[in-house]
Amino acid sequence: xxNHSLLxxxxxxxxxxxxxxxxxxxxxxxxxxxxxxxSSDYRSIKNELxxxxxxxxxxxTIPGFPxxxxxxxxxxxxxxxxxxxxxxxxxxLKLKYSYNFFTDVINFISAAPAPAFPSLYQLIEGFYPDPHxxxxxxxxxxxxxxxxxxxxxxxxxxxKAISAQMAMVDKRIANMLVQAKREKWVNSDVEIxxxxxxxxxxxxxxxxxxxxxxxxxxxATGHTVYIEPTEVFELNNExxxxxxxxxxxxxxxxxxxxxxxxxxxxxxxxxxKLLGRIDFIRAKTLFSLSIGxxxxxxxxxxxxxxxEARHPLLFLSHSKQNKPIIPLSIExxxxxxxxxxxxxxxxxxxxxxxxVGLLQYMLQCGLLIPLRETSEVGIFSNIFIDIGDQQSIExxxxxxxxxxFNIKKLLETAGGETLFLIDEFGAGTEPQSGGxxxxxxxxxxxxxxxFGVVTTHYANLKLLxxxxxGFANGAMLFDTRKMIPLFQLKIGxxxxxxxxxxxxxxxxxxxxxxxxxxxxxxAQLDFEKQVQELETERSEIILxxxxxxxxxxxxxxxxxxxxxxxxxxxxKKKDIIENARQEAKTLLEKSNQIIExxxxxxxxxQADKEKTNLLRKDLKAFIxxxxxxxxxxxxxxxxxxxxxxxxxxxxxxxxxVGDKVTMEGQYEAGxxxxxxxxxxxxxxxxxxxxxxxEFLELISNPVIKAESGSRRNISxxxxxxxxxxxxxxxxxxxxxxxYRAEEAxxxxxxxxxxxxxxxxxxxxxxxxxxxxILRQIIRNYLQSVPExxxxxxxxxxxxxxxxxxxxxx
Numbered sequence: 028x029x030n031h032s033l034l035x036x037x038x039x040x041x042x043x044x045x046x047x048x049x050x051x052x053x054x055x056x057x058x059x060x061x062x063x064x065x066s067s068d069y070r071s072i073k074n075e076l077x078x079x080x081x082x083x084x085x086x087x088t089i090p091g092f093p094x095x096x097x098x099x100x101x102x103x104x105x106x107x108x109x110x111x112x113x114x115x116x117x118x119x120l121k122l123k124y125s126y127n128f129f130t131d132v133i134n135f136i137s138a139a140p141a142p143a144f145p146s147l148y149q150l151i152e153g154f155y156p157d158p159h160x161x162x163x164x165x166x167x168x169x170x171x172x173x174x175x176x177x178x179x180x181x182x183x184x185x186x187k188a189i190s191a192q193m194a195m196v197d198k199r200i201a202n203m204l205v206q207a208k209r210e211k212w213v214n215s216d217v218e219i220x221x222x223x224x225x226x227x228x229x230x231x232x233x234x235x236x237x238x239x240x241x242x243x244x245x246x247a248t249g250h251t252v253y254i255e256p257t258e259v260f261e262l263n264n265e266x267x268x269x270x271x272x273x274x275x276x277x278x279x280x281x282x283x284x285x286x287x288x289x290x291x292x293x294x295x296x297x298x299x300k301l302l303g304r305i306d307f308i309r310a311k312t313l314f315s316l317s318i319g320x321x322x323x324x325x326x327x328x329x330x331x332x333x334x335e336a337r338h339p340l341l342f343l344s345h346s347k348q349n350k351p352i353i354p355l356s357i358e359x360x361x362x363x364x365x366x367x368x369x370x371x372x373x374x375x376x377x378x379x380x381x382x383v384g385l386l387q388y389m390l391q392c393g394l395l396i397p398l399r400e401t402s403e404v405g406i407f408s409n410i411f412i413d414i415g416d417q418q419s420i421e422x423x424x425x426x427x428x429x430x431x432f433n434i435k436k437l438l439e440t441a442g443g444e445t446l447f448l449i450d451e452f453g454a455g456t457e458p459q460s461g462g463x464x465x466x467x468x469x470x471x472x473x474x475x476x477x478f479g480v481v482t483t484h485y486a487n488l489k490l491l492x493x494x495x496x497g498f499a500n501g502a503m504l505f506d507t508r509k510m511i512p513l514f515q516l517k518i519g520x521x522x523x524x525x526x527x528x529x530x531x532x533x534x535x536x537x538x539x540x541x542x543x544x545x546x547x548x549x550a551q552l553d554f555e556k557q558v559q560e561l562e563t564e565r566s567e568i569i570l571x572x573x574x575x576x577x578x579x580x581x582x583x584x585x586x587x588x589x590x591x592x593x594x595x596x597x598x599k600k601k602d603i604i605e606n607a608r609q610e611a612k613t614l615l616e617k618s619n620q621i622i623e624x625x626x627x628x629x630x631x632x633q634a635d636k637e638k639t640n641l642l643r644k645d646l647k648a649f650i651x652x653x654x655x656x657x658x659x660x661x662x663x664x665x666x667x668x669x670x671x672x673x674x675x676x677x678x679x680x681x682x683x684v685g686d687k688v689t690m691e692g693q694y695e696a697g698x699x700x701x702x703x704x705x706x707x708x709x710x711x712x713x714x715x716x717x718x719x720x721e722f723l724e725l726i727s728n729p730v731i732k733a734e735s736g737s738r739r740n741i742s743x744x745x746x747x748x749x750x751x752x753x754x755x756x757x758x759x760x761x762x763x764x765x766y767r768a769e770e771a772x773x774x775x776x777x778x779x780x781x782x783x784x785x786x787x788x789x790x791x792x793x794x795x796x797x798x799x800i801l802r803q804i805i806r807n808y809l810q811s812v813p814e815x816x817x818x819x820x821x822x823x824x825x826x827x828x829x830x831x832x833x834x835x836x
Contacts, residue, residue: 031065037414038385039340043314043394050310054099055303060310063392067408067444069327075393078146080322082312083395084795085147088765089139092309093131097124101299104292113281120172122295123164129298130156132305142796143829154301163287167280174277182276189269196262200226203238203256212237220253225263227253311394318342320395323402324825329444329478330405331359331383336398338382339389353514354398355382359478363499365469368482369489369521370503375514376482377414377450379503383480384412384448401759401791407478408444411437434468443476452481452488462487473497489521580786673727679720682707687726690718696726753785760791760830768804775805783814783835791821792831802831809833 035041047060066072086092098121106112114122133156141148167178176183200219207213212234220227222243229251230238240256255263288295314320318339335354345352357379359366368376386396390404413433437447453465462485469491472479481488492498500521503514674689682688686699688709697716701708706717761778763771775792782790794801809818814835821830 034065034388034410034412037412038381038388040385040388040392042340043385043389047310047314050313052094052306052309053097053302055101055299056306056310059303059307065388065391065410066393067391067406069325069406072391072393072406073325074146076322076325076390076395078150078308079311079315079393079395081144081146082308083315084764085136085139085144086309086312086316089135091135093128093135094309095124095128095131097121097128097302097306099299099303100125101296104296104299107285107289107292110286110289111282113278113285116168116172116174116277116281119164119281119284120168123161123168123172125299125302126156126160126164126295129154129302130161132302140797142798150304151301154298157291160288160291160295163284167284174280178280179276182273182280185269185273185276189266189273192262192266192269196226196259196266199262200228200256200259203259204228207238210237222253222255225255226259227255230254315395318397320397321400322395323398323400323404324822326403326405328405329407329446330361330403331357331387331478332403333357333386334399334402336382336386336396336402338378338385339397340385341378341382342397355379355516357383357480357501357516357518359480362497364476364478364497365473366480366499366501366518367469367488367492367521368480368501368503368516369484375503375516378514379501379516380414380448380450380480380482384410384446387446406444407446408442409440409446411441411445411447412449413437414448414450431464438468438471441472441475441477445475445477445479447472447477447479447481449479449481452483453485454483458485461485466491469498492521577786674724675727677725682720682723682725688723689726691722691724753781757781757785757787759787759789760793762793763801763805764793764795766801768801771801772804772808775808779809779812779815779833782833783812787835789832789834792833793826793829794831796827796829799828802828805831 035044044060044063047063048057051057051060100114100118100122103114103118107114133151133154136144136147136151139147167174169175174182176186204213204217204219207228207230208215208217213228213230217229220229225243227243228238228240230253232245232250232252235242235252235254238254238256240254241260242252242254244253245251319337319342320339323333334356336357337352337354342352353375357366368379370376386398387404387407388410389396391406396404411433413430434449437445441447452469453461465481465483465485466487469479469481469488473496483489489500492500499518501516501518502520504517682699682702684699684702687696688699689696695711697709697711699707700710700715702720705719707720707723709716709718709723761774763774766774771794778790778792792805794805796802806818809815809831816834816836818831818833820828821832
């Protein structure tokens, strides 16, 4: 709808293009980067993303991908079609490096398992390095890129002759110098020099007639001339003839090589196209790794369901400064197609808008984008953007007129597959008129089923959203306590501009703000403040509910264990009683036997006094043995009764932040966090309450003060903090590609245990396709886990058999 050049400039895509070009190794790759364009063809976009994702996996799992620079020789190779033409030696060396790079790339990809990289294998299908080309280049050129002496028998013969002639020249001119010094034609310290590529002897001008030869040069003063002796001159001429013969032989060798590769020129030119394509994909992969991009779930229909999306340029900038970036989660669907974002200035509204536009444009240019891989992306036929001041002096258009002109073009072409992004919609003119026009435009775009994101401060646009009518509100959150924007998008509620709060935070004159408040009305200011505070408290309550739910689940687990233990103890108690009965019965039988035996023995001994005494002693010892009491177990310690704190009643205005207090009639101790004119904020364990000061009592005994924040809270808080830490660090997917089966199984066991403990309903395990061994081992383990409800392959477009989707009971 807008021209792509303007769209890329406003979204920042030109910077993305520049970064991609910096990752390229050669001109063919850079040409493809320059040719990147927006597409709405779902199949071609998906194929490009899959190819990029496979290359990313290849570079991560198998390091060492070839990265030599190469030179584009396609134009030079086209000229070789004419018989008799040849490549210069320097271009032949470039061809050698390029062909080596091509060979390394093909061998590297071919060494990877084909089932894991089907698109890459399809890309290189039909390309096979010809070893004869490399060997022929190696036969002609040495490692320095020079023609070898033995490139041909004739060249070797010529170069040997040149070497012999040059040695003779050196010998002759050295003898001539010695003779000249002996005859005093030259000074004794004179050495041989070179002029015009010839060896010469520096001779004083007065003696130049004494040495026969050719004068090649003279000194600036004219006192010295440089003479090449006649004998040496003739030898140098012969060397020159040999050099010409050498050059003719080199041309013959190069022409012969050109004749050798001429039948394969089309194939070599296609190799350069393949190198450019691979270089282009490699550059996109390196860029995607630098921004943490992922392969999302794809739909051929328009829509956005993004989780933790990040602006790539902002991410790179913040990474250099070690600053965190707050991700964006956003959804546009058939129910809520148009999102109206409101909130404070400098709160991140425009960044949200540009993030949506840039990531969608990148996606439809075939680039992976930085968001969670479980996000779902759709395809739009066109993107419209209206951001910034577009005032035109040449066209006599004001800022608002320019905006209206753009909106007019949008209305002319918008449809159900249009994504529009408008910043500060309706601004630039009188608020009531601008707001009314903006509202009418949005209603018209909604009727056409368009998708869009707009930012605004106008209340009438915030009121557009109703259940199921196509509109949704979004707010950029603002911390009213710290008076700073949070840069977080909250969908479902409108936001406030917080103009007065921001002005006060930058020390704007108070008298001006007071007058402005009087003109606006304090009711309106209080209403906006209360709405935001309610939203903040709502978020805190949701967090507390989550913590309480986790604690309740843990308590349920503990109760279940307790009940199980009680049942076991009850069962053991019955067994102990039964065993005691059996032992008593046995003991009674044994007692009767002993008594009967004693009586019998007394009768048989005819009441012998000594024998009778012995039998009585034995019977007494047995009775003492059975009457020995069983040691009682030590009593369990009684639970400590809660100690009532010692409190004193003080005046409401005497409380201060940090005081330990309790509410009337309660034992629980709390700490004062904040004091306002009407109420006091008190923290009781993890719960914050707004209480009127007259209902509070000051704790005076230090024991209770110490206990209030330590023993009674420590186990509960530790449990909550541990659960929160685990939940915040937990990922809904895990990647075990590249691990051995034993290592991967250990990682999966820990991951599944933690998933069960955190009550996660569903997780994904990325194990790759490969030969299926790792996949089978993992699934065999999942069958043995009773908490696993079911598992299956992920959707085909999301990874298919390479990912196992696990659902828990």
